[in-house]
Amino acid sequence: MTRALVIAVKEVRSYLTDRADLAFSLLLPVAIFALMYGAFSGQTLFNGTAHIVNDDPNGTYSRELIDRLAARDELEVDLLTRGEAEAKLERSDLLLVTCIPEDFSSQLAVGWPTEITFMQRGNGGQEGQIVASMVRAEADRLSQEVQAERQVRSALAEKAIGDDQIETAVHCLLERERKLPLVEVTETLIGADTSLVHQSLPGIIAMFVLFSITMSSRTIVEERRKGTLERLLTTRLTVSEMFMGKFLAGTTRGFVQTFILLTLAYAVFRLFTPLSFGMVLFVALVFAAAASTLGLIIASVSRTDDQASWISVFFTMATVMLGGTFFEIPEGTVLHTIGKASINTYSISAFQTLTDPGAILADVSLEIAVLAAVAVVGFFVSRVLFRAVTGGR
Amino acid sequence: MSDTFVAAENLHKAFNDHKAVNGVSFFIEQGEVFGLLGPNGAGKTTTIRMLSTILEPDRGDVTIGGHSVRHNPDAVREIIGVCPQELALYPDLSALDNLLFFGRMAGLNGREAKAQAMANLEKMGLEDRARGRVDKFSGGMKRRINLAIALMGNPLLLFLDEPTVGIDPQSRNMIYDTIEALRDGGMTILYTTHYMEEADRLCSRVAIMDGGKIVALDTPYGLKSMIGTPEQVTLEDVFLKLTGRGLRD
Numbered sequence: 001m002t003r004a005l006v007i008a009v010k011e012v013r014s015y016l017t018d019r020a021d022l023a024f025s026l027l028l029p030v031a032i033f034a035l036m037y038g039a040f041s042g043q044t045l046f047n048g049t050a051h052i053v054n055d056d057p058n059g060t061y062s063r064e065l066i067d068r069l070a071a072r073d074e075l076e077v078d079l080l081t082r083g084e085a086e087a088k089l090e091r092s093d094l095l096l097v098t099c100i101p102e103d104f105s106s107q108l109a110v111g112w113p114t115e116i117t118f119m120q121r122g123n124g125g126q127e128g129q130i131v132a133s134m135v136r137a138e139a140d141r142l143s144q145e146v147q148a149e150r151q152v153r154s155a156l157a158e159k160a161i162g163d164d165q166i167e168t169a170v171h172c173l174l175e176r177e178r179k180l181p182l183v184e185v186t187e188t189l190i191g192a193d194t195s196l197v198h199q200s201l202p203g204i205i206a207m208f209v210l211f212s213i214t215m216s217s218r219t220i221v222e223e224r225r226k227g228t229l230e231r232l233l234t235t236r237l238t239v240s241e242m243f244m245g246k247f248l249a250g251t252t253r254g255f256v257q258t259f260i261l262l263t264l265a266y267a268v269f270r271l272f273t274p275l276s277f278g279m280v281l282f283v284a285l286v287f288a289a290a291a292s293t294l295g296l297i298i299a300s301v302s303r304t305d306d307q308a309s310w311i312s313v314f315f316t317m318a319t320v321m322l323g324g325t326f327f328e329i330p331e332g333t334v335l336h337t338i339g340k341a342s343i344n345t346y347s348i349s350a351f352q353t354l355t356d357p358g359a360i361l362a363d364v365s366l367e368i369a370v371l372a373a374v375a376v377v378g379f380f381v382s383r384v385l386f387r388a389v390t391g392g393r
Numbered sequence: 394m395s396d397t398f399v400a401a402e403n404l405h406k407a408f409n410d411h412k413a414v415n416g417v418s419f420f421i422e423q424g425e426v427f428g429l430l431g432p433n434g435a436g437k438t439t440t441i442r443m444l445s446t447i448l449e450p451d452r453g454d455v456t457i458g459g460h461s462v463r464h465n466p467d468a469v470r471e472i473i474g475v476c477p478q479e480l481a482l483y484p485d486l487s488a489l490d491n492l493l494f495f496g497r498m499a500g501l502n503g504r505e506a507k508a509q510a511m512a513n514l515e516k517m518g519l520e521d522r523a524r525g526r527v528d529k530f531s532g533g534m535k536r537r538i539n540l541a542i543a544l545m546g547n548p549l550l551l552f553l554d555e556p557t558v559g560i561d562p563q564s565r566n567m568i569y570d571t572i573e574a575l576r577d578g579g580m581t582i583l584y585t586t587h588y589m590e591e592a593d594r595l596c597s598r599v600a601i602m603d604g605g606k607i608v609a610l611d612t613p614y615g616l617k618s619m620i621g622t623p624e625q626v627t628l629e630d631v632f633l634k635l636t637g638r639g640l641r642d
Binding site for chain 2: 014230232304
């Protein structure tokens with residue numbers, strides 16, 4: 001067993017020091033994860049910029065309007081001079097600019113009409129139209145609030161109530177209305193939420209573990225090519241010890257990739273509880289072990305790198321398709337029956353079950369048993385199929 | 394030299410209809426450097442593979458140090474070291490790591506492996522390059538590492554399969570000196586080469602194989618005596634006389 005561990009440590013060390021292998025194995029999960037994050041957790045709402053010319057820079061209400069626009073999550077404010085705005089519009093750098101007139105605050109304060117102008121090229125563009133509607137909405141709200149405050153002051157003018165008291169009370173009411181409006185508007189995302197991560201992550205994990213089959217399948221061919229295979233078999237190392245070492249190394253490689261992916265999913269998507277995370281890692285380990293022995297079977301029958309790679313690719317693709325990795329196979333179909341021969345079927349089922357709230361390992365005992373059986377049987381099959389040289393050990 | 398350390402008796406090995414080895418018998422005394430020569434396809438590699446337990450003979454047996462390769466190959470593997478013709482190294486590992494790894498495979502613990510690895514690297518004049526990656530080494534350095542690995546575990550029988558192919562005279566001489574030192578230290582060596590002057594210099598006895606059989610077996614002097622005055626003929630003359638001048642590849 002010591003010699004098997006020495007082989008496993010050597011292989012894992014080589015894997016971790018080979019930049020190409022490392023980039024493929026470790027950065028790829030991170031890249032895939034970044035894509036998932038972009039697709040499922042990134043910005044799904046409008047995000048735009050309000051380009052504003054403020055001709056009333058010292059006005060209370062013009063500043064208030066700009067502050068409110070800037071406070072919106074989906075909007076940034078870009079203040080321009082009139083000259084800059086005209087030049088940018090002329091060059092079509094911008095399609096819509098909001099102009100606040102110099103009498104904006106003074107007119108609003110006394111309840112007289114004032115006018116915000118949108119300077120635009122054509123229809124102002126899609127973003128411009130959305131920004132314009134937001135500016136319009138904020139300006140309307142500000143106008144209503146100012147008018148409401150003015151009317152309250154007017155109504156209470158005869159009472160012995162101080163201006164400060166009125167201002168505080170009105171602002172308090174308006175603030176509450178802003179925080180808890182009578183009509184709440186919410187947005188529901190259709191077709192892009194984290195439940196898709198829940199659906200896709202098991203398939204992506206399965207894919208990465210299956211990649212390790214290719215690496216495992218080439219390990220003996222590489223020993224053969226380097227000439228080290230025969231040399232190893234003239235030492236005290238037994239063939240079973242060598243296979244155990246390769247098996248442990250393959251399992252570690254597959255598990256490392258999965259561990260990275262799952263950890264990122266845990267940290268960012270909050271798909272797991274600490275308990276379910278531990279359970280999913282356990283299933284990933286058993287799955288990696290099963291994949292490792294399948295790689296060893298391919299390694300045992302392959303004589304060249306090309307053979308090993310092609311058999312692995314073919315096997316991986318068949319496993320992915322039959323295992324319903326990225327699409328569901330309807331029950332009762334022939335494909336569904338054949339799919340039971342794919343280890344993906346069991347790993348994906350286990351991963352999906354364990355990400356459901358309240359799931360425990362016992363819920364996936366069948367899946368774990370099948371994967372563990374594949375690992376054990378696969379190990380012995382690979383050992384039986386192996387021949388160092390034709391007609392030899 | 395009086396104890397027989399290796400005894401091959403009537404070895405046969407066929408691949409499909411091709412008889413690669415066809416009734417080979419020989420013995421090697423303890424502490425002897427025994428040469429196995431022959432043109433390509435003569436059956437040398439198959440013979441060595443049977444002796445080193447990679448292939449099981451179809452018929453016949455070999456005892457090495459009293460252990461049968463057929464019945465007790467594990468015991469045989471404990472006392473042999475193999476330096477293959479190919480550079481059987483891990484190019485992404487350092488010289489030291491290569492030796493340490495094969496040392497562990499030869500049954501040494503970590504401390505023993507390190508001590509032997511450093512000693513063998515020193516023997517090969519590579520102690521300063523112990524931490525260098527093997528793929529950065531010259532051909533001669535790789536050959537010396539290849540031999541150093543075979544010595545890990547202090548084997549009693551060393552198989553040297555063309556250990557000097559494609560290297561410069563300096564490295565070749567160092568390997569000769571090492572082999573002579575090992576012989577003087579009592580190690581038994583089975584040596585194959587295509588360089589006849591090497592066999593003449595290093596081997597106490599030489600077997601010439603052709604067509605899966607041993608066609609001649611004697612001391613270099615005895616072999617040369619077969620075709621003329623030993624001082625006037627070379628081992629290559631004997632070789633060509635016995636195996637013919639026709640191409641084998």
